[in-house]
Amino acid sequence: MKTASTLTHLECGHCGATYDAHRLMNLCPACSKPLLARYDLARAAQTLTPQALASRPANLWRYEEVLPVQRREAMITLGEGWTPLIHAQRLGQAIGCPNTYIKDESLNPTGSFKARGLSLAVSRAFELGARELAIPSAGNAAGALSAYAAAVGLPAHVFMPRDVPTPFQVECRTLGASVTLVDGLITDCGARVREGVEAHGWFDVSTLKEPYRLEGKKTMGYELAEQMGWTLPDVVIYPTGGGTGLVGMWKAFDEMEQMGLIGSKRPRMVTVQSSGCAPMVRAFQQGAEFAEPWQGAHTVADGLRVPAAVGDFLILRALRESHGTAVAVTDDEMLAYARQMGRHTGIFPAPEGAACLAAQVQLLEQGWIQPDETVVLFNTGSGLKYAHLWA
Numbered sequence: 001m002k003t004a005s006t007l008t009h010l011e012c013g014h015c016g017a018t019y020d021a022h023r024l025m026n027l028c029p030a031c032s033k034p035l036l037a038r039y040d041l042a043r044a045a046q047t048l049t050p051q052a053l054a055s056r057p058a059n060l061w062r063y064e065e066v067l068p069v070q071r072r073e074a075m076i077t078l079g080e081g082w083t084p085l086i087h088a089q090r091l092g093q094a095i096g097c098p099n100t101y102i103k104d105e106s107l108n109p110t111g112s113f114k115a116r117g118l119s120l121a122v123s124r125a126f127e128l129g130a131r132e133l134a135i136p137s138a139g140n141a142a143g144a145l146s147a148y149a150a151a152v153g154l155p156a157h158v159f160m161p162r163d164v165p166t167p168f169q170v171e172c173r174t175l176g177a178s179v180t181l182v183d184g185l186i187t188d189c190g191a192r193v194r195e196g197v198e199a200h201g202w203f204d205v206s207t208l209k210e211p212y213r214l215e216g217k218k219t220m221g222y223e224l225a226e227q228m229g230w231t232l233p234d235v236v237i238y239p240t241g242g243g244t245g246l247v248g249m250w251k252a253f254d255e256m257e258q259m260g261l262i263g264s265k266r267p268r269m270v271t272v273q274s275s276g277c278a279p280m281v282r283a284f285q286q287g288a289e290f291a292e293p294w295q296g297a298h299t300v301a302d303g304l305r306v307p308a309a310v311g312d313f314l315i316l317r318a319l320r321e322s323h324g325t326a327v328a329v330t331d332d333e334m335l336a337y338a339r340q341m342g343r344h345t346g347i348f349p350a351p352e353g354a355a356c357l358a359a360q361v362q363l364l365e366q367g368w369i370q371p372d373e374t375v376v377l378f379n380t381g382s383g384l385k386y387a388h389l390w391a
C-alpha cells in the first residue's frame, strides 16, 4: 500500500542540481555536497493539518506527507519520535530562566535521537534495494543502524573508534551487526566504510552522505512546533556533531511555514560543541562559509567528536540566518551540568545533552539569552551508555 508521501525530487544543498528521488543516492554527483529531499508542500498541506494530526500515531511517522517512504511495508519502525517536551521548572528556577524546556530524546529506541535518522535511512535504503548497510560512528549512530538493520533483516557493518565505550560495542554486536574497531577518529572510520563501498557494494548511511537521515531528524522540528501549539521557542540549543538535527529542524521550520502551519518567527539556533573539538564554533566566529577540520579532537561526548562535517556550510547558514550563535563548553562542565540537570529534572542526560545546559548558563551570564525567554535544550541521548564517566 502507498503512503501519503509527497516526495518529488532531490536537490543539492550547495549547487542546486536536482535528481530523481526514486533511486539510491549518496552525495551530489556534481559537487559532492549533501542532497536534500523536496516535497509537493501544497499537496501535503491539504492533509497534514493540526486536526488530522490529533488522531495519528505517537511516533515520527505521523508526518507521513513530508517523509520520503513510498510504501507502507517499507516503514521500518521501533516507535521512534514523539518524545516528551518537558517544562523543566525546578531547573529553570535554579538557573534563572523559568521557561526552560527539555526535548528528551533519550526515550527513543536505542536511547538516542540517532534512531530518528536511521529509521528513515534504513527504510529508504531497503525500499530502494540496498543489500548491505555500512556506517562510521562515534557510538549512538552505530547502535541505531544495528537496530533498524536487524528489524528489517539487512546486514550492517559498523566502524567505530577503538576507544568507544563498551556499551556501544556490546549493543551493536548483540543486535547482530558486524563491528570493526578502528585506530583513529570517526573520519578514519569513514575511510574504512568507503573501502567497503568500493569492494563490496555496501550502501553508506553516513550522516548527510545520504538524504534521508536528515528527514528523520527534521521531525524534531515538527514535534517542537506541534507540542508548543504551533509556535516556536525563542532559542533552541543543540549539541552539534555532524549537525543533522540542527539542519533538519531548520528545514522543517521552512516546510511548515510553506504549509501554513507556522508563521515566519524562528528560534535563534545555538550550536554547542566541546572545547576539545569545536570546528563549527571556530568557523562561526571567523565568519567562514566552510569549517576547517579540527586537529587532535578529544572529548568524552562521543557524539560531538566530529572533526569535520560534510554539512558544515548548512549548519553555519542556519546559525546565521536564525541570528543564532555557537559556543564551546569543557568536558568538566558537561559532567557537572549533567548532575545539575539530573537533580533538578529526573532526566539522566548524555554529556551532549548536558552541554546544552552549560551553554545556556554561559549565554544567560553574557546577556545573550534574557531570563524571560523560552529556551529548548535537546537532550540527545541517555546518560546510561556513558555511566562510567560519573562513576
Ligand SMILES: *Cc1c(COP(=O)(O)O)cnc(C)c1O
Pocket (backbone or CB within 6 Å): 112, 114, 140, 141, 207, 239, 240, 241, 242, 243, 244, 245, 246, 303, 304, 350, 352, 353, 380, 381, 382
Ligand atoms: C550524534 C550525536 C550528537 C550530534 O548530532 P548531529 O546531528 O550529528 O550533530 C549529539 N548527541 C548525541 C548523544 C549523539 O549521539
